[in-house]
């Protein structure tokens with residue numbers, strides 16, 4: 001019980017979760033952790049949409065493409081979340097690079113360490129190719 005409370009506390013205060021711990025958890029705890037991570041990340045993406053809308057209103061910039069991209073990320077993660085909640089272990093979050101074993105951000109398209117493309121990279125790669133690739137670089141740290 002106390003371990004689980006500890007995990008939840010860690011999750012709420014730290015956006016960057018020590019994913020190495022996830023490997024040591026039981027299936028149920030792991031499932032709960034994935035749910036938490038996904039929920040947390042979906043929240044961040046909603047925040048990103050808010051930021052884009054705010055900027056659009058303030059500067060008149062057209063962020064509709066970026067917003068659409070974030071929306072599809074959310075759809076994607078919600079789908080993943082539903083699968084995780086249903087106990088479908090195949091749809092677990094990929095925590096580590098299959099190539100070098102480094103920890104991965106939740107929707108990383110490439111491994112931050114070795115640069116290897118990860119398997120569900122398609123939709124994030126597409127949004128990066130949307131024309132303003134250099135423009136988007138500075139906004140990445142949110143993820």
Ligand SMILES: [Zn+2]
Pocket residue numbers: 097098099100101102111112113114115116
């Ligand atoms: Zn790697």
